[in-house]
């Protein structure tokens with residue numbers, strides 16, 4: 281009789297989930313700016329809900345990173361010169377939108393046979409499941425994985441690179457797909473502007489679709505808050521007092537002018553993730569509610585809920601944490 285190693289598998293899964301401590305991304309990633317729904321990107325950037333990944337999904341992410349070395353090895357073996365880190369061992373990072381958007385490119389290479397001699401080329405490495413890979417072979421990256429196309433355009437524009445080599449592997453059978461993408465600054469500029477519209481928006485951008493049954497909404501992490509009356513997590517980014525400022529920092533409108541030292545607030549990642557007792561919900565973070573009024577000193581905010589009731593959210597009224605607990 282087959283004896284499954286269930287306890288071992290459970291222990292591995294639990295350890296993988298425990299070790300993944302990054303619940304929120306600090307910036308809006310170039311790899312997702314081209315996704316279809318701008319509203320879901322805003323919820324993500326504003327930390328409406330912590331990311332919860334199963335062990336299997338985390339292993340999939342890890343698999344993608346592990347494949348990068350293989351891609352670099354293939355390129356090196358055919359004579360390309362490949363750089364994936366700078367002299368200090370850091371990845372090549374690119375940021376824009378006051379440091380609130382950006383990403384790290386996989387590598388830059390010269391000597392890529394399909395690119396004019398000596399011209400540098402961005403290299404982007406991706407893994408695909410069988411269905412996605414076959415679609416990629418049929419339609420190309422722009423038509424099949426538009427967010428990857430946008431990501432490459434942002435990097436090419438940011439690093440002044442004329443070409444990109446998109447390298448994809450089919451996880452099912454190790455088949456490879458390689459495509460050269462040329463730089464298009466118009467696309468890059470459209471998506472830089474889109475990033476600005478997300479980062480500096482104080483209310484949720486338009487929905488991709490008004491119907492919760494729409495196919496892309498059905499698997500969206502934010503469908504409850506977007507289409508029903510769910511409430512966002514309490515942290516500084518879901519607070520109406522927080523504003524993105526320069527250098528990827530955030531300013532607290534309440535404490536800047538009140539009691540907490542602004543410089544210390546900016547350094548305190550912990551408070552940023554958990555919020556404080558003065559948290560008041562940013563419009564859009566209480567699903568279906570509409571803003572009625574807000575105190576001049578931002579100590580409270582009044583909302584009309586989806587059911588018609590009015591509530592006052594603030595330290596001396598209904599605290600956010602209690603609202604969330606209801």
Ligand code: SF4
Nearest residue numbers: 317487488497500506
């Ligand atoms: S539920 Fe639909 S409209 Fe709402 S954020 Fe998600 S994808 Fe966008």
Ligand code: SF4
Nearest residue numbers: 516519532555556559
């Ligand atoms: S009031 Fe509190 S929760 Fe809101 S931004 Fe300031 S420190 Fe964060």
